[in-house]
Amino acid sequence: MEKLNIYGDMRINKKGRFGCDISSQRLDDLDKKAIRHILSQRKHLSCIDLGCGEGKVGIIMSMIGANVVLIDKVNIAERIEPIASNFKLNLKFVNKDARELQKKDLPLPLDICYSQRFIHYLRFSEAEKLIDALSKNMTEGSMLFISASGLNSELGEAYPDKNKPVAKRFAFLNKKLSEKHNIVEPVCLYTEKDLENLITRFGFKVKSLKSSDFGNVKGIFEKI
Ligand SMILES: C[S@@+](CC[C@H](N)C(=O)[O-])C[C@H]1O[C@@H](n2cnc3c(N)ncnc32)[C@H](O)[C@@H]1O
Structure with a gap:
């Protein structure tokens, strides 16, 4: 099977049209920092794993004591329910389009919002609405760990929208890349500055912001 990237990830089969599940193959720096943050706390945190895919990182978070809500529009309920009940985890799956999330779907307070490789599937204006809604459930010191596919990645x-401002960027990848990465839907690709602008206007400060070697943008933000 062809390797997808420099990390040796594979184009594993999945039900959706939204890329490959990477977090089920490998924990990256952002995953480890989110997990470390949970381990460093002296209380049970409430977390969401938004655009969770197979949900591996959210499952790990619940296994180390967090109350976790996994959210994805592809339904993985059948896989999650036995894990949650067999291990007696505070782990719930919400099968929803993130654009239709309601306050009742989210923990209150929301201590950690973790979302890897998902936000670029929304238009920038939709991403703004979503971050605004999430921020309303978050309090001072709550953390957001988030990544987006990078404009400066392959x-x-x-x-086609490379030269457009982020608010107007939403286009299909070319055929070769779309097939390689199983990204069949249009995407809004991000620079570091775009991600910073998306998040900080909703009352967050940057704790860390960088691009991976592949060129995806990875940020850690704290609610102020
Ligand atoms: C590339 S996968 C990432 C999965 C996992 N977070 C990871 O890092 O491996 C993107 C995920 O976002 C989900 N997704 C895309 N658009 C969505 C939407 N509007 N609402 C909820 N989930 C969505 C897809 O179903 C898919 O599971």
Whole structure:
């Protein structure tokens, strides 16, 4: 099977049209920092894993004591329910489009919002609405661990909206890249500055912001 990237991830089969599940293959730096943050606390935190895919990181978070809500529009309820009941975890799956999330779907307070490789599947204006809604459930010191596909990654090569401002960027990848990465839906690719602008206007400060070697944008933000 062809390797997808420099990390050796594979184009594993999945039900959706939204890329490959990477977190089920490997924990990256952002995953480890989110997990470390949970382990460093002296209380049970409430977390969401938004655009969770197979939900591996959310499952790990619940196994180390967090109350976790996994959210994805692809339904993985059948896989999650036995894990939650067999291990007696505070782990719930919400099968919803993130654009239709309601306050009652989210923990209150929401201590950690963790979302890897998902936000670029929304238009920038939709992402703004979502971050605004999440921020309303978060209090001072709550953390957001988030990544987006990068405009400066290989996905940005021949990307039709490369020269548009982020608010107008939402386009299909070319055929070769779309097939390689199983990204069949339009995407809004991000620079570091775009992600910072998306998040900080809703009352967060940057704790860390960088691009991975592949070129995806990874940020840690704290609610102020
Ligand atoms: C590339 S996968 C990432 C999965 C996992 N977070 C990881 O890092 O491996 C993107 C996920 O976002 C989900 N997704 C895409 N658009 C969505 C939407 N509007 N609402 C909820 N989930 C969505 C897809 O179903 C898919 O599971």
